[in-house]
Amino acid sequence: MGQLWNSLLNTLGPYRRMVPGGDIGLALCVLFQLSILIMPIPTFLLDMALALSFIASILILLISLSLERPLDFSSLPTLLLLTTILRLSLNVATARLILSHGSDGPYAAGHVVAAFGGFLMGGDLVVGAIIFSMLLMVNFVVITKGSSRIAEVAARFYLDAMPGKQMAIDADLSSGIIDEPTARKRRGELSEEAGFYGAMDGASKFVRGDAISALVITLINIFGGLAMGLVRAHMSVESALATYSTLTIGDGLVSQIPALLVSTAAGIVVSKGAIEGKMHGKLAMQLGSHVNPLMIAAAASGVLALLPGLPTMPFLAVSVLAGAAAWHRFNTRNVALAAAVPIVQPPDTSVTGISVLDVVRVELGYGLLELASGMGHQIPEQIKRLRRALATDLGFVLPSVRIQDNVELEPYNYVFALKEISAGNGELRPLMMLAISPGEQAAELPGERTVEPTFGLPACWIAPALADQARSANWTVVDPATVLTTHLAEVVKENIAEFLSYTETQKILSGLPQEQQKLVADLIPSTITVGGLQRVLQMLLAERISIRDMPTILEAVQEACAGNLKSVSSIVAHVRTRLSRQISDSLIGLAGYVPVVVLSPEWEDTLAGSMVGPPDDRQLALGPEKLREFLDRIRVVVDGAVNAGEKPVLLTSMQVRYHVHSIVDRIRINVPVVAQAEIHRRARVKVVGTI
Incomplete structure (x- = not known):
């Protein structure tokens, strides 16, 4: 027998590996829930399923209250669907037992349904029906409807804000505030949040539909059960009404209380919004952190306690509690102030922040934001390639490029600012391609005539479908992001000497290999200062001479200074002579x-x-x-x-x-x-x- 079992396991081994155990368990649970809709189940199994529904709803509510942020419970939309299916399946199962065996007594649909029906009604059919109707209305009209609306608005506004958030991530990456793994992680979180809020918008409809179906099933149980009791079981009207109403209300309570808890949990999660931290801490801090409102509340409650006709003790107790909370908060604040170290006036960041300049900034009209934050992030990616190309060609890393929107620009305009001063501008057509004319004999193309912004060449904005036709006519066709990046590259190259600051020069020297540090120590500051070397490098960059070969440049500077060359221009001339191989190679056609x-x-x-x-x-x-x-x-x-x-x-x-x-x-x-x-x-x- 053991050998037969081992042989069976070996045969099923490849298929067992295809589906992990957790997936099999989840699939079986879903199939079990759906099977309840079709097949009858015994009452003891129904009681276990109803208890599971209760515990699951309580667990979901407690987790929702302890969240740091909504995304920590990203599985909530799926749980809402699964718990809704479970409650509906149990509703159908209990309805089947009530209609088919309701005449057998109060335990026809199980002990859980009987216990809830007897507890709520307390022997009074009318009171029980009214209380049940109130619970149904609270869940359907107030909590479920409000949660659904909050989820819908949150999803809409979050999706509308996504391009700006993506643009902020790309701007931080381009400016060097974050690295590529951090940017990738933040983009992943942004995508997860968008999916979460979108899923919550849809999942809230499950909860709302659950409330409607519970109302319909309740009416079916009451009228259908009454008819079954009168016609089939030959019960009296009073007996049939009492029996089936008790079972129906018990069934409704067993389904509506978990639904109420889950609806409340969903409302808490979607209403939490951008609040960071656990909800109880935020509520306690925001409600009990101010002394004056607590004192006013205590005084108002005390006045109500003294009014004739109103009960004294409830309002007096509330007044005492609010007054004690205000007194405790007042003493706590005074102790903290007495023990605090004298506070030094912080610097005025509104003034110091003004002095921080963006070395290179790209400002976009709102019509071009899709190029910076849409699919592919075309402009940020091309700017990163531009920075790498400049580092390779000129040996100098371009400072961080900040990309931001500017509502004052026309929708399709852009502006380059170098150290807060405008250095170039242009206009793009984000959904078109720019075809640059090959010369006077160029073939005509249908499109919008314009001038290429970088070199001032005649060009034409054409539809993407005409790109192949334009290329066959020797037109140069480029996309809008490439037009902007090419323009930015030329603007940067024209002004690149300005970006080599004193600090950047020190970074270049400190980044040299260890074997070159002896040359740096001999040269600076005894032969030339860092400022003097900075000026030499700036003059080389101004003529687009690469400074990657720093050892040769430093040796040439040392030779020039040893030869009594004093002016920066004469030192640069000697350095250029030493770089003749590099200069000649860059000029060969x-x-x-x-x-x-x-x-x-x-x-x-x-x-x-x-x-x-x-x-x-x-x-x-x-x-x-x-x-x-x-x-x-x-x-x-x-x-x-x-x-x-x-x-x-x-x-x-x-x-x-x-x-x-x-x-x-x-x-x-x-x-x-x-x-x-x-x-x-x-x-x-x-x-x-x-x-």
């Missing part, structure tokens, strides 16, 4: 060479002859006419090279490179300016123009 526009000897001599000031701080003093001629010539040559498909680099001598760059940068011509010594000896160079 797709054809494998550096396309350069060279400065003619005449212009070199003109610019060099216009230099004035001491050797360490030379300034360019070029006449207005010559300056205008020089700028016009630069525009013509650079535009010609660009039209030829090149990305030209302006090549000058070391002596005038910095000043030529200042001129080119001021007129916003996006072309690098390098000195001849900054082109590595192994780099291939092709002259594409001469000024």
Whole structure:
């Protein structure tokens, strides 16, 4: 026999592993509840099920009262459904016994139903019926209806607030306040809360339907039982009415009291809302923490006790209790004040908070919030990729980017603010794609004509269905989030030197490997200060030179200072020479060479002859006419090279490179300016123009 049993277990082993034991138990419980609706059950089993319904409802109520937050009881919607099915099944089972065996006596539907019917009625049929009707009305009209309404409103408002909460999480993540695991955890909690409140909205309808069905079953039991007693059992009217009314009211009590407890528990959970902590602590703290209301309540109760015609003792007892509570609270507060350490006036955070600036902030109109908080979180994800790309390309981690809504903006507008100062703006169409024109010969596309915000190129907002058609016509098609992020990238790169603060410079130095710390100790502060090094790095970043190779930069700074170079510009020039391989590699085009526009000897001599000031701080003093001629010539040559498909680099001598760059940068011509010594000896160079 043992071998047969082991063989059977081995045969069922794979199937047993498919369904865990807990799932089997729950499935059997649900099947048992549903089977009660169809099959009759003996009275002793019915009594056990009714007792279980009572205990389950009491347990649910006690758990609801001890919650710290509503989400701690996330299984409540499922429990509401299961307990509702259980009560309805028991209602049907007792109704079957009442209608079929009610004439057998008060214990026809079990001892639990008989006990509740006899206890409530107390021998008076009319009083029992009235009390039962009141309980039914309280549950259906007051508690169940109110809980259902609170759940509906809570679900609606919580779901409406979800985009803002998701946006707040993404903003905290982008600003570095929280890390990725914390953000993932908070998003999970947000999703659970949304599901919980939505499920509670639906589950509250189960409780309300349970109250309605209990009323219908009660009427069926009374009139159906009366008819069965008169016709089938040949009972007298008084006997049939007493017997079936007692059984019906007992059955109704057994189902309505658990329903009342569960409805109260559901109302407590949904009405708790955003209150943190256990309910009893909050109620005691908020009701008994103020002395004046307690004193007024004690005085009012004392006055009522003295009025003629009103009973003295009840109001006097309430007055004494309220007065004792007020006195106790007053003494407790005085003792705490006497034992307290003298309080120092806290700083005015309203003033200090104003001085904290958002280094980089993206403000969105309400029509663009879906891009920041909707599915995929497009803008926050692309900003994170932008920060990683800048760290890789330039060796500097962009400060945290804060994303927030701005109700003063138009719905589809956005604004970039760098240190609270507007640095760029644009307009998006969140449900469309931006097609950027390939040139004058571009094919026509149906859509809204516009200008690409980053580079000012002609573009068109088109429907997503036209994206493939636009790409086949050589239009560049990008989504709205990419448009915003590309614009932000250019704005940040133009101003990235401003983000390298004194503190950030110290972080870069302290983050160097241990073997480089000796070089840092020898260099700072004896050779150059942290502020001086900060200025050197800022000038490199201003021309988009990566500072990832910090050991080479520090060595070059040390060499420049040892060679008696005093000005920051001369130190930067030496550092750039040491970084020639890196600079040349960043300038090589797709054809494998550096396309350069060279400065003619005449212009070199003109610019060099216009230099004035001491050797360490030379300034360019070029006449207005010559300056205008020089700028016009630069525009013509650079535009010609660009039209030829090149990305030209302006090549000058070391002596005038910095000043030529200042001129080119001021007129916003996006072309690098390098000195001849900054082109590595192994780099291939092709002259594409001469000024």
